[in-house]
Amino acid sequence: MEIKELLDELYSYSLFGIKLGLENIQKICDYFGNPEKKYKVIHITGTNGKGSTSTIIETVLLEAGYSVGKYTSPHILKFNERIRANGEDISDRDIAILYEKVKNAIKEINITPTFFEVTTAMMFLYFAEKKVDYAVLEVGMGGRFDATNVSDGDISIITNVSLDHTEYLGKNIYDIALEKAGIIKKKSKVIVGDDNEEFLRAIYTKKQDIVNVVEKYRDITYNLDFKNFITEINIGENRYNLSLFGDYQVKNFLCAYEALKELGIKEEIIKEAVSKVVWQCRFERFSSNPLVVLEGAHNIDGINNLKKILEKEYKTNEIVMI
Template sequence: MEEKMNINDLLEELYAYSMFSIRLGLDNIKEICKYLGNPEKSYKVIHITGTNGKGSVSTTVERILLDAGYKVGKYTSPHILKFNERIIFNDKYISDENVAKYYERVKKIIDEHNIQATFFEVTTAMMFDYFKDMKADYVILEAGMGGRYDATNVCDNIVSVITNVSLEHTEYLGDTIYKIAKEKAGIIKNCPYTIFADNNPDVKKAIEEATDKYVNVLEKYRDSTYSLDFNTFTTNILINGNKYEYSLFGDYQYKNFLCAYEVVKYLGIDENIIKEAVKKVIWQCRFEVYSKNPLVIFDGAHNLAGVEELIKIVKQHFSKDEVTILVSILKDKDRVSMFRKLNEISSNIVLTSIPDNPRASTAKELYDYVENKKDFEYEEDPIKAYNLALSKKRKLTICCGSFYILIKLKEGLNG
């Protein structure tokens, strides 16, 4: 009898599909799903795309639906510490055994039919099949990139969400907000209800061209208010006299909350369930309080829009000389602008590298992009850089710039 593949060997084989890189298109995933028996038709799908906020919205909707008693699947990317985080059913990561089981099913199909699948197509097919077997009521899908040609876009959504649109992945999605919004609006198809949170007229135009069944929550809830509580690190939101203590913290989380709120209101979820559920949402590396004493925040801000939102929060409560930042930024990001922005909230910024990542720069290379060098220093080793940042003994230390650096820090610090 053939020996079962070790999970690490299996994942190594799975990651090797990345050699086919990013190839946008639906032919592969449709073919794989056909041979699997079209598992993606087995449940109600909530499809979420957008430049920032997908994870916060999907996790909030997930928590509320779980508390309402439904069986819920969630598909998200990238993972922070382990692959299993991408595929979650009823708040539990897929097991190693099921990763192996569903990988073998998909691998058999792509081998038999000579399908040149990418990593994301393989994992998406695994997810569809797994959630069918788990008998999910709802499945929340985060698009990997864009929307129209993303591998997740083979479902008939009951709700589509476009959180917001900024310039990103321009080599694949287009070089204007309108073009990118058109790609993201590709998830809508015949969906009965589309929700978005962006006042850019180009975004609205792209959505209007796809559907007339939409709502901009920033308009619908324009009379609602919010405040940030820096003692509890919660976002307190007031809508039509109802108060919600949202456990995800930040100005930008207000918009994410409105998207999630509109989804579950559309699905008819009870108001009291919503109020209790939003107190319990956990989403790592999104203004996550990693340590209270000393105060250390892990934030996944990895592009200019994310950094601007981070800055907005920090400026409200901390002066420039009270903040140290540890940061590493991937090569395909606007490093000069991001460093310039981070320098607005900190006079002490430590640059570091992300080991074993081909998209990463060395700390020294990052330093070469810095304009105001007196406020910056660099250390190649992430853990040494973290200790260097803490040694400044400032009121707040922020670690940001890429989920990948946060992964390395968590792995190193948590042993």
């Protein structure tokens, strides 16, 4: 089967919509001998910032010499972006092999999974085959009933919560945060990047012992360098030149930084690696002359963050938005 045909078949599972629950994915994982338990898991949820936080952690852990898998969604250009091992997108050949394995398992177990459940099962298998040390997993939606939640997060990160996917997750911050707090397990070290009272009230129902980076690092300073499009972040004597640009990236960086410190990664490695992070369509400079920026902001919170950056440097009549 050609890769295009194969992906068309895989996408056809989207017809089964979004089904929140862990029953299907658990059955598939059990069938394969629980590949999701074969590596340490850093589990990340939140309304915005999941991908940036995941990619900072991935880049630093690779710099530190670990074998790392990263799972994100949705993809921007091609499906392969969703599943990465050791800094490289999964190959078409590996997609085909894994899809065939999962498809056969689904037949034998006799279930009707969704597109995201099939893709997540492929990812768990791939990371086990690649023998990664760490799997950095971005939640697809919510947390508690997301297919990624059959894993046991050593570190659980909740970046923030704003109103999004309210038809599935709840109509207010507290209810949505409660769904996202579902990724917190008994053994999880919990890191959050939001100081909304309703958000924190929900998180504390799951665990009292958490690190809120907004509180812990409230004395840091930062600067947006519009010439080089880097975010300069100062923590005490240390300066980090983050290659992701924007005020909102500071909290994403702090969530990642706290997780990396928890894993014992040295400052020098973090400093070196954060200047090399690449995450497409997050205030990504596509060309310099004229300046063209690609930005994937897709909800109110994301648009407000984009507006905040633009207002710092540009006049309204200098900006064309497509």
